[in-house]
């Protein structure tokens with residue numbers, strides 16, 4: 001039930017990003033997001049998004065950081081093209097991740113924020129998916 005709502009929202013976000021394509025089996029976005037994050041994001045941002053775990057000094061993506069101030073489009077762009085800043089040390093992951101993995105990892109970043117931060121993100125125009133049951 002909750003998962004279906006999440007899927008619908010994720011597809012809506014993908015549509016806005018011009019992702020297009022057929023709707024595929026997304027599976028559980030929380031689980032896919034967790035797996036994708038652990039494999040592709042945690043090496044720089046930490047398993048819990050705590051940040052600053054290596055010389056690249058990737059910022060915290062959890063509630064200690066400011067990533068909730070970015071829009072989903074900016075975060076997704078960063079995932080695909082490599083970071084949100086000019087000359088970023090973040091590796092572009094667009095060619096390694098499927099659209100589903102990109103969306104699921106974006107979704108997973110939302111789960112690292114506090115409720116208040118999610119609300120702020122939403123009020124600023126971000127698409128905030130419902131909090132999945134852990």
Ligand code: HEC
Pocket residue numbers: 036037040041042043044045056057058059060061065066067068070075078079082083084085086088089090091093105106109
């Ligand atoms: C090679 C290391 C590396 C990997 C892998 C990586 N990042 Fe990053 N990331 C960085 C660095 C360094 C920055 C800071 C520079 C910038 O914002 O572009 C950053 C910035 C960000 C930001 C902006 C945070 C802010 O507060 O401004 C987001 C969001 C983000 N990364 C998400 C992700 C996600 C999601 C993944 C996995 C799909 C990921 N990153 C994988 C190194 C990495």
